[in-house]
Amino acid sequence: MAEEVLAFRNVTLGYDRHPAVHHLSGVVARGELIAVCGPNGAGKSTLLKGVMGLLSPLSGSIARPDDGRRIAYLPQAAEVDRSFPINVYDIVALGLWRRTGLLGGVSRADRERIAAAISAVGLDGFERRTIGTLSGGQMQRALFARLLMQDAEIILLDEPFTALDAATVRDLIALVERWHGEGRTVLAVLHDLELVRAHFPRTLLLARSPVEWGETRAVLTPSNLIKARHMCEAWDESAHACEAERAA
Numbered sequence: 001m002a003e004e005v006l007a008f009r010n011v012t013l014g015y016d017r018h019p020a021v022h023h024l025s026g027v028v029a030r031g032e033l034i035a036v037c038g039p040n041g042a043g044k045s046t047l048l049k050g051v052m053g054l055l056s057p058l059s060g061s062i063a064r065p066d067d068g069r070r071i072a073y074l075p076q077a078a079e080v081d082r083s084f085p086i087n088v089y090d091i092v093a094l095g096l097w098r099r100t101g102l103l104g105g106v107s108r109a110d111r112e113r114i115a116a117a118i119s120a121v122g123l124d125g126f127e128r129r130t131i132g133t134l135s136g137g138q139m140q141r142a143l144f145a146r147l148l149m150q151d152a153e154i155i156l157l158d159e160p161f162t163a164l165d166a167a168t169v170r171d172l173i174a175l176v177e178r179w180h181g182e183g184r185t186v187l188a189v190l191h192d193l194e195l196v197r198a199h200f201p202r203t204l205l206l207a208r209s210p211v212e213w214g215e216t217r218a219v220l221t222p223s224n225l226i227k228a229r230h231m232c233e234a235w236d237e238s239a240h241a242c243e244a245e246r247a248a
Contacts, residue, residue, distance in 0.1 A: 002029035004063075005154055005185050006051060011060035013043070013050040019058060020046040022209040028187065030153075033180040035196040035216065036189045038206035039232040044189040045076065047206065048156045051187070065154070069098045072152035074143055076159050082132050088142050089127040092117055095149025117145040122171055137168035144172055155179060157188040161195065173199055193220055207231035 006028035013021040021043035028034065036044045049055045050062055052073050065071065093106060093114050106114075118127060121141035131139060140160065147155060157176075161169045177199065179186055190196050196203060196216060203219040205211040207228035212219045 002031065004028065005030045005065065007063040009061045009063070011050065011062055012058045013046050013055050014058050015046075015055075017058060019043075020208065021050065021206065023060070024206075024210050025060075026204070026210070026213050028185060030185055031180070031183045032185055032202055033176070033200055034185075034187045035200035035203045036187055036206060037191070037193065037196060037203055037220070038211070039229050041208075042206040042228065042232055043208050044206055045158050048073065048158050048187065048189060051154075051156060069150075070152055071154045071156065072147050072150040073156045074147060074158060074160055077136065077140065077162065080139070080143070082134075082139065085130060085132075087128050087130050088118065088123055088134070088145075089114065091131055091142055092145040092149060095146040098150070113149065117148040118142075120148060120175070121145045137164045140164060140168060140172065144175055148175075152184070154185045155187075157186065159189050159191065161190070161192065169195070193225075196220065 004027045008024045008026050011021070011024050012019045024047070036047060038044055046055065050057065051064060052071065053064075053068070093110075095117070096106065096110060096114075118124060121144050123138065123141050123145065126134070126138065126142075131142065134142065144160075160172065164172070173195070176186055176188070188200070190200070197220060200216055202214065203216040204213045205219050205224055205228055208231060211228045211231065212224050
């Protein structure tokens with residue numbers, strides 16, 4: 001049996017005691033490639049923030065590795081400050097910070113790794129370009145190169161392919177499949193269901209509450225997708241937190 005790297009135990013996550021992810025239970029095994037799907041407002045990004053420890057559960061728990069260096073997280077593009085005056089080389093090098101510290105030196109071997117990561121995402125020649133001059137696809141390639149530098153065992157991706165050109169999506173999907181082939185665990189929030197069906201063997205379908213979690217072809221059925229949409233449409237934002245939260 002594969003080793004569990006994440007476990008959700010009746011977990012509820014939310015803001016101001018109103019749940020955004022409601023009573024989720026399940027486990028993620030080492031090396032799984034999982035898509036997290038659902039309508040807008042389904043709690044997908046909230047779930048990743050809970051895994052990262054950026055949100056504490058309202059109830060239940062999330063079991064994850066004690067060593068935070070084992071998890072890498074790519075937030076949505078809108079959360080990245082493109083005005084910050086940093087170039088491609090330096091933003092990729094930031095992937096080393098958990099090992100070297102923000103003021104730590106970069107060795108010759110590290111410089112070789114940075115160059116290899118930049119090349120792996122197709123940004124050779126862009127090293128001195130500031131991130132504010134990059135296209136959306138080029139910026140996402142740089143952020144994937146930073147993930148390569150982190151060398152994490154668990155990788156969380158929040159809408160990594162939104163509004164990207166087809167060539168960039170193809171190249172970055174190849175990196176995701178490379179991580180999967182290396183035995184790393186990947187959870188990716190995605191909206192493109194055809195992309196999910198083509199590349200992600202397992203899917204968690206969320207609509208605030210879990211709809212289904214399992215093999216992608218069994219999860220992304222018309223009936224489940226309709227159920228997920230109706231569950232989100234029926235959600236009452238003004239409702240009180242559930243009994244489990246009030247008792248916590």
